[in-house]
Amino acid sequence: MSADSIKMEGSVCPVPLQHEQKIVVGHGSGGRMTARLIAQRFLPAFDNEALAKGDDAGVVELAEAGRIAVSTDAHIVVPLFFPGGDIGSLAVCGTVNDLAMVGAQPRWLTASFILEEGLAMTSLEAVIASMQAAAREAGVTIIAGDTKVAEHGKVDGMFISTAGVGWVPPGRCISGAGAQPGDVVLLSGTLGDHGIAVLAARGDLEFEVELESDIAPLNSMVEAILAAASGVHVLRDPTRGGLATTLNEIAFQSGVTIRLKENELPLRPAVSAACEMLGFDPLYVANEGKLTAIVAPEDAEQALAAMQHSPYGSDACVIGQVEEGPAQVVMETVIGGTRIVDVLAGEMLPRIC
Amino acid sequence: MSADSIKMEGSVCPVPLQHEQKIVVGHGSGGRMTARLIAQRFLPAFDNEALAKGDDAGVVELAEAGRIAVSTDAHIVVPLFFPGGDIGSLAVCGTVNDLAMVGAQPRWLTASFILEEGLAMTSLEAVIASMQAAAREAGVTIIAGDTKVAEHGKVDGMFISTAGVGWVPPGRCISGAGAQPGDVVLLSGTLGDHGIAVLAARGDLEFEVELESDIAPLNSMVEAILAAASGVHVLRDPTRGGLATTLNEIAFQSGVTIRLKENELPLRPAVSAACEMLGFDPLYVANEGKLTAIVAPEDAEQALAAMQHSPYGSDACVIGQVEEGPAQVVMETVIGGTRIVDVLAGEMLPRIC
Numbered sequence: 001m002s003a004d005s006i007k008m009e010g011s012v013c014p015v016p017l018q019h020e021q022k023i024v025v026g027h028g029s030g031g032r033m034t035a036r037l038i039a040q041r042f043l044p045a046f047d048n049e050a051l052a053k054g055d056d057a058g059v060v061e062l063a064e065a066g067r068i069a070v071s072t073d074a075h076i077v078v079p080l081f082f083p084g085g086d087i088g089s090l091a092v093c094g095t096v097n098d099l100a101m102v103g104a105q106p107r108w109l110t111a112s113f114i115l116e117e118g119l120a121m122t123s124l125e126a127v128i129a130s131m132q133a134a135a136r137e138a139g140v141t142i143i144a145g146d147t148k149v150a151e152h153g154k155v156d157g158m159f160i161s162t163a164g165v166g167w168v169p170p171g172r173c174i175s176g177a178g179a180q181p182g183d184v185v186l187l188s189g190t191l192g193d194h195g196i197a198v199l200a201a202r203g204d205l206e207f208e209v210e211l212e213s214d215i216a217p218l219n220s221m222v223e224a225i226l227a228a229a230s231g232v233h234v235l236r237d238p239t240r241g242g243l244a245t246t247l248n249e250i251a252f253q254s255g256v257t258i259r260l261k262e263n264e265l266p267l268r269p270a271v272s273a274a275c276e277m278l279g280f281d282p283l284y285v286a287n288e289g290k291l292t293a294i295v296a297p298e299d300a301e302q303a304l305a306a307m308q309h310s311p312y313g314s315d316a317c318v319i320g321q322v323e324e325g326p327a328q329v330v331m332e333t334v335i336g337g338t339r340i341v342d343v344l345a346g347e348m349l350p351r352i353c
Numbered sequence: 354m355s356a357d358s359i360k361m362e363g364s365v366c367p368v369p370l371q372h373e374q375k376i377v378v379g380h381g382s383g384g385r386m387t388a389r390l391i392a393q394r395f396l397p398a399f400d401n402e403a404l405a406k407g408d409d410a411g412v413v414e415l416a417e418a419g420r421i422a423v424s425t426d427a428h429i430v431v432p433l434f435f436p437g438g439d440i441g442s443l444a445v446c447g448t449v450n451d452l453a454m455v456g457a458q459p460r461w462l463t464a465s466f467i468l469e470e471g472l473a474m475t476s477l478e479a480v481i482a483s484m485q486a487a488a489r490e491a492g493v494t495i496i497a498g499d500t501k502v503a504e505h506g507k508v509d510g511m512f513i514s515t516a517g518v519g520w521v522p523p524g525r526c527i528s529g530a531g532a533q534p535g536d537v538v539l540l541s542g543t544l545g546d547h548g549i550a551v552l553a554a555r556g557d558l559e560f561e562v563e564l565e566s567d568i569a570p571l572n573s574m575v576e577a578i579l580a581a582a583s584g585v586h587v588l589r590d591p592t593r594g595g596l597a598t599t600l601n602e603i604a605f606q607s608g609v610t611i612r613l614k615e616n617e618l619p620l621r622p623a624v625s626a627a628c629e630m631l632g633f634d635p636l637y638v639a640n641e642g643k644l645t646a647i648v649a650p651e652d653a654e655q656a657l658a659a660m661q662h663s664p665y666g667s668d669a670c671v672i673g674q675v676e677e678g679p680a681q682v683v684m685e686t687v688i689g690g691t692r693i694v695d696v697l698a699g700e701m702l703p704r705i706c
Contacts, residue, residue, distance in 0.1 A: 031700075064418050075501075112516075175406060245383060353501075
């Protein structure tokens, strides 16, 4: 054991520096080992005043009265690391995006970790670094956290639950219930990249796929869309369940028919090929850096341009429209027919997020 | 399968009523089975407008600008149910109490569930009911949630992460860094009830213990203390790591010595006996419904009276005082000596919260 100690700004007791290789049950005890884990691994990365104070909750200032948005996600993805991201970037972006989809500006995040005894410390460090990078890009700070450790075999590697708080500027009214007949349906890019990339990283495929997850924080794209267009009625990110499930939720919340055109749906050749070989429909495969926007027809062009000029929206396109009719999603197929696109039934690609 | 369907207020697609006995992987798919789980189990219990809207984040109104507190906890307690509570009441009270300990009035909670495939639906229902009862008592609403399912054996029953947002009224300045020489240290009741009750429920003890966990929301006690006394410097709930670890954190944050009197520490006979037989020190055993308050000497009497008149504070008492000196906790023992009370080292009673 090293005899050094780090002095944390008032936040925890001085703790001897140690270079532990693996997570042990004592790291979740709430005592000295937990304090050391926090002081050595979390605080330097998530560096901010509210967290460093070391109190039971992070306290932050809201300059204005008004609406706040609050959201949470649990993340259990397998494997922890995959091309284009890892459970850490997924956890931060997932919550950032959920806040952005109600028109909120994400501000503060919390992160609670459930670690498996025996987890390599290097894995935890890599995840923490990735969370911090994603948080920095999204402009959010991680102001509270918690760490628990379960015995080897009682948890699968590492689970992370994030929650987030965002500020909803006055006048914004974005909800799944807002779609109106005549509205245009936009999609910010290709479908299914995340789901297929994670599946490939598991080694479950019989063939090679060159593909990265699309994990990305979408809050800057949302701000760009809202600055460019006043008639933005719905924003939603098609994660678990895919675009099909997301659009069905909107159709039911708004009481409208959503009509898609199959030949407008953007797909990477790798995703298209993988889905064909596996018998998957890319409409049901998860995305983690895409959004669908439903906007008034007179605003569609500006909203689309704003998406296309955003870092993660270069492939944005119009994929359909909203019509009066029963609450459902229909698709004009490539061969000229029309079919109903249902909600995902049963399971598909478990442990994808 | 039943052909009935429930119509949820716009929040999710209509879903056929089903009476599933166990959680399956499809309940975490994000599709129809997830929607059904939410519609049938979560929404009726956590009934509130923000959640029922079914958007990606709950949106709520803050009437005033100012400070908010944000906190999170992961809960992995074994067993899920024990005398005096369960993982659900633990999850709600844990986060409510963390918010209250910085002087915040808890308002909104989020809950993310990681469920094991095969979990009995009755267990989930019991936990949800218990969360709602605790939330109602604490006056908080659960406005956002998430549900994931991991395959049988990849998670141990059920984990719940909660996060919370509270409002900090102007003028309140409560932090672990606030203890001052001369302050009086109060404790709201008996030590170690939660830890020993959970341990007994695991069947790990060779003897019978008649004991309930002390799980309780402490926010109304905090309000009563703050209404009665202006000089409240520190509030903290001694959970994992016990009172010893909590007071050490405060001693280091504030740069003071905290002196305890062993014969003032309130202990139930059952806890005292169990600790003696197991070789545990009750100072390190977790509590889930107790707080320590460090207050200016002129406010000690009022603060103590307020605690004693609160529903969970009838055994409240003075346990020590704050002195100038090195950042440490010392205890005058029953036999007249003085010993240093250190932070919990290593592990003790894992999976207690």
